[in-house]
Amino acid sequence: MSELLNKFLPLEAKRSELVAIGGADPFHVVVERVVSATEAIVNGQQVIMAGTNNYLGLTFDPESVEASCAAVRDEGTGTTGSRMANGSYGAHLALERALADFYACPAAIVFSTGYIANLGILSTLTGSGDVILMDADCHASIYDGTRLGAAQVVRFRHNDAANLERRLQRLEDKAKRTLVVVEGIYSMLGDRAPLQEIVEVKNRYGASLLIDEAHSLGVLGDHGRGLAEELGVEDQVDFITGTFSKSLGSIGGYCVSRWAELEFMRYAMRPYIFTASSSPSLIASTRIALKKLNSGTVLRKQLWANAHQLYQGLAEMGLELGPQVSPVIAIRLPVSMEEAPGVWGELLSKGIYVNLVLPPATPDGGCLLRCSLSAAHSPEQIDRILAAFSDIKEKIAPEKSG
């Protein structure tokens, strides 16, 4: 074995120990067959998928599937290069126009994934002499984007606008060269940024604001544009990043801005220049899904009805949940990291797949079961999810004191 691989042995030993104790392996889940937007065969058993981020359930939308198949036939399986080297396809440009129109913004850039969008924008928009002031609970792609760039990085306490203000105050003249970064809906606990307060603070100090709407696109706002739309502050947000891999059921990422000069960043962003552009099939299904997202509220309403049904049912069982009703519903487990895989495995054996999140990926160092709901879940499926949780609730309800 290469000497370099030695450092991973303790990690593998921990994984084996957790699997041996729990009798279940959350680290190697194989989806043997996808049955529908909400069901799959896992471990030979048909399960309800309740952790997929398929918020609007569009992965099997017939029109999206058809557009994707037609694009493969017409333009091939891949672009085999970056847009800077090989050129953009018409469909890349059409999707950028559609995103710019959707947000009523003058500029939009499409990336190969949402992770790459954050990497590109954060590492390039800010540089030496600039500051990134980010919410401590931001996604790994935001953390990694800050590492790729040269800006000073400062974190503020999660969802704490007063803490953000104190940090901006301390930055003095540098506050104007600061990019504040938050998310619409946070991916682990499903809570939202206090965006109106954050906007007020950043305006007072002349800072810029980027919001990652990965989990709020299609979920919040009358037109599904996210938290900034829901709270009526879109004209105060400088940059919005997001992904095609959740509500749009595809793969890819984007950034839109109220500043047309966003366009000039293309020539400087390594994560845009040095990676292959999205395949025609992905762009084609994304364009259709965006049109559907924008064409009505039926799916969004269904998604929220499902979120309320699950959140309320779990809350009635006395489980400790994230602070707000949301399509991302996290259950804090009052068990050790050693016991958590067993709890997760029990749910799976009852036909329910959710995400198990272990430290250090969790915000407060505990273990979480994370559900994400879809408009495609039926009320009966939500009842089955609730019944499975009810079967194990004694194990996962917090201890009552007194």
Ligand code: PMP
């Ligand atoms: N931002 C956030 C907040 C996310 O949760 C994710 C994905 N989990 C991403 C960005 C990255 O998106 P993608 O899957 O398109 O890389």
